[in-house]
Amino acid sequence: MGRFFGKVKTGKGRCSYCKGVFSKAGVVRHLATCAARPERLAESQDCFWLAVAGADDPRYWMYLEAPVTETLYGLDRFLRDIWLACCGHLSLFYIAGVEYLSDPADEDESDPDFYGDDYDDLAEKDMDFELRDVLREGMQFIHAYDFGSTTRLKLKVVGRRAGGKGDIAIMARNLAPDIECSYCANPAEKVCSVCQWDDSGWLCGKCAGEHEHGEGYLLPVVNSPRVGVCAYCGGDYEEDENE
Ligand SMILES: [Zn+2]
Ligand SMILES: [Zn+2]
Ligand SMILES: [Zn+2]
Ligand SMILES: [Zn+2]
Numbered sequence: 001m002g003r004f005f006g007k008v009k010t011g012k013g014r015c016s017y018c019k020g021v022f023s024k025a026g027v028v029r030h031l032a033t034c035a036a037r038p039e040r041l042a043e044s045q046d047c048f049w050l051a052v053a054g055a056d057d058p059r060y061w062m063y064l065e066a067p068v069t070e071t072l073y074g075l076d077r078f079l080r081d082i083w084l085a086c087c088g089h090l091s092l093f094y095i096a097g098v099e100y101l102s103d104p105a106d107e108d109e110s111d112p113d114f115y116g117d118d119y120d121d122l123a124e125k126d127m128d129f130e131l132r133d134v135l136r137e138g139m140q141f142i143h144a145y146d147f148g149s150t151t152r153l154k155l156k157v158v159g160r161r162a163g164g165k166g167d168i169a170i171m172a173r174n175l176a177p178d179i180e181c182s183y184c185a186n187p188a189e190k191v192c193s194v195c196q197w198d199d200s201g202w203l204c205g206k207c208a209g210e211h212e213h214g215e216g217y218l219l220p221v222v223n224s225p226r227v228g229v230c231a232y233c234g235g236d237y238e239e240d241e242n243e
Pocket of ligand 2: 086089230231
């Protein structure tokens, strides 16, 4: 199953229904039987279970349920709201050889070369497609936000079942990883957007005050694979989402 679902340190996460904390592997088994979950399945509607993780940092992960009639635009919006949105960059899904672009009109800008020469003939579409028309159980696909300082997510369709609230919902999500200051052992509170690329930009409150790059470059440490990138300051659901 590759790096995404292989032996990576994925930490622990919390079930949104019962608030139990599990390993990433354990939470998948747990979600199938969580006693708090069936109460939320009153409406009869099919949902996809989706696994989402940072492609370059799998410590950040979520399990979502999304109505099969939700559109790619809706899923894109959800991912932006919780993990990505800084200043309105373009995004895309790459599913089974097709690019679905947030703004396909900007042809010149929407030409990321993520996939190598094999994909020169890539078909490009917008995101106005229902999930049930483009996804199948077991399928893996990619989401990319910002074609300059790109944050890539890997997604997988874990399964499909009846139920759901009618909106995309977080079933479980990683707990914020413990990140130490790059210069002492205190917990990092800020990340320098200049230094984060060589992993020396994590700063505790004290070291942030002495850092060579000023306040203007410092971003808050947030629970997202886009932490420290562009102007990203965190999403809509930083703590105890889905209440
Ligand atoms: Zn639970
Ligand atoms: Zn930005
Ligand atoms: Zn420090
Ligand atoms: Zn710096």
